[in-house]
Amino acid sequence: MSSSRKVKAxxxxxxxxxxxxxxxxxQGFLKTKITDITKAAGRSTGSFYEHFASKDDLLVVLLLDMHGQAHDSLAGAHPREHDLTDRAQLRTHVAVTWQVMKDNFPVMVAMRDAAAAKGAGAAELWEQLVDDTSVLKGHLDYAREQGRELPGDSTLLAAAMGGLISTLAFALMSTDDPPYSDDEVVDTITDLLLRGLRGAG
Amino acid sequence: MSSSRKVKAxxxxxxxxxxxxxxxxxQGFLKTKITDITKAAGRSTGSFYEHFASKDDLLVVLLLDMHGQAHDSLAGAHPREHDLTDRAQLRTHVAVTWQVMKDNFPVMVAMRDAAAAKGAGAAELWEQLVDDTSVLKGHLDYAREQGRELPGDSTLLAAAMGGLISTLAFALMSTDDPPYSDDEVVDTITDLLLRGLRGAG
DNA sequence: GTCTATAAAAAGATAGAC
DNA sequence: GTCTATCTTTTTATAGAC
Structure with missing residues (x-):
């Protein structure tokens, strides 16, 4: 195995x-040195640059890999007629978001660290959040068109929901000894967003 | 003015x-070099080290300043009997959290960046989030003791609420041209958490 | 394509004069 | 206490042999 030059590369x-x-x-994206990566992979420093122009370039490649996967599993055809005030449909959205973050946790961590290093300002962060939650916003807009009353602007609401999920995902995704099961977290988030603190209406 | 040695220091x-x-x-904490700070302050590189041992040490000092302020404005005596299912009381908590973050935005940004540079893992982030939301958790526990039904574990719920607020705060606190007013954001968060997406019950 | 050895760049920290 | 000039450390990136 691993014979030809191309295969070895x-x-x-x-x-x-x-x-x-x-x-x-x-250890995070910033703390990870290129030599750490090559050492862990059993390769040399120089070899790294044969494949990637820099650490940032490597991150871009990983990001593309992720988008490929995400496209397959999720984005196929996503109608905006989903009703987020229906528990089952809301739960599906929360669960899918959770799973995508879980599958691509390394990339999410790296992206966050890279943003910090780049000195990403509030404006960039807001744009990113709005972009990441555009699907949710679409559903909320549809709900409002159907006569539903929502507690605020749909963009803001979608961002709030996304922020809640992503923060919890980051905080809870320790590899060892998770304090809550995935189902428990997804259920809690779903119910919080669905019913609010006032309890089952 | 600015006469004595002590005053000048x-x-x-x-x-x-x-x-x-x-x-x-x-430009963020990481991107800001010590020479940037001294230049902006009209001082020299060497002078910096007369006052702070390092950039991290400076951050610790800023953090202490913040805690001093926060203690005055908020932590005086905070009874756990607050009812977060009462709109007015919930709104007050959201508003206070929002204001504290706004007043200390530079420190919040720096802390986040420093955590990324340190390679803070999921476990540390979770502990931090739980710590920051312990007050909310206290209120929720009290509500449950009073017979209220809540949609999940109080620690998890408090963390979710805190995550939602802090993410939005970071994203929206651009210095110029904010897309939403503080009141609008606080109201939306309050209503989302209070009633959920099902509308006023 | 991969390796070792080394250069180059960036930022942090210090020495010594004033 | 503050300054200028310099040293050290760290990490990225390249050169050249195999």
């Missing part, structure tokens, strides 16, 4: 990406 | 802190 690139994903979770 | 320290707070918002 692909193996090296895969090994580097795998090592990077693991290290990003363990 | 205090002025320098204040100027460094002020410059740091401004730069942390403009």
């Amino acid at each position: 692909a193996e090296t690139e895969a090994a580097l990406k795998e090592a990077a994903r693991r290290l990003f979770v363990e | 205090a002025e320098t320290e204040a100027a460094l802190k002020e410059a740091a707070r401004r730069l942390f918002v403009e």
Whole structure:
């Protein structure tokens, strides 16, 4: 196995990406040095630059990988007629978001760290959040068109929901000994968003 | 003015802190170099180390300043008997949290960036979030003791609420041209948490 | 394509004059 | 206490042999 030059190159690139994903979770994107990645992958410093122009470039590649997966599992065709005030449908959205974040946790961590290093300002963060929650906003707009009363602007509400989920996802996704099960978290988020604190109406 | 040696030193320290707070918002904690701070404050590199041992030490000092303020304005005596299912009381909590974050935005930004640089893992983030929302958790526990039904574990719920508020605060606190007024955001968050998406019950 | 050795860049921290 | 000039450390990136 691993005979031809081309195959060996692909193996090296895969090994580097795998090592990077693991290290990003363990110690963060910024704290992970290129030499850490090459060492973990059993490769040399120089070899890294044969595959990636920089650490940021590696992150871009990982991001593209993620988008490929996400597209397959989720974005196929997503009608905006989903009713987020229906518990089952809301729960599905929460669960899918949760799962995507879980599957791509290394990339999410790295993106967050990279944003901090870049000095991303409030404006960029807001745009990112709005973009990430555009699907939710679409559903909320549809609900309002159907005569539903919502407690605020749909963009703001969608961002609030997304912020809640992503913060909890980051905080809770320790690899070992999670304090809550996925189902418990998804159910709690769903019910909080659905009924609010006043209890089942 | 600014005569004695002691006074001049205090002025320098204040100027460094002020410059740091401004730069942390403009370009983030990590991107802000010590020489940026000294330059902005009209001081020299060497002078910085007369007042702070490092950039991290400066952040600790700013954090202590913040805690001093927060203690005065908020923590005096906070009874846990507040009813978060009462709109007015919930709104007050949301508004106070929002205001504290707004007043200390430079420090919040710096803390977030520093955590990213340190490679803070999921476990640390979760502990931090639980700590920051312990007051909310107290109220929720009290509500449950009073026979209220809540949609999940109080620690998890409090963390979810805190995550929602802090994410929006970060995203929306651009210095210029805010897309929503403070009141609008606080009202929306309050109503979302209070009633959920099902509308006024 | 991969390796070792080394250069280059960036930022933090210090020494010593004033 | 503050300044200028310099040293050290850290990490990225490249050169050249294999």
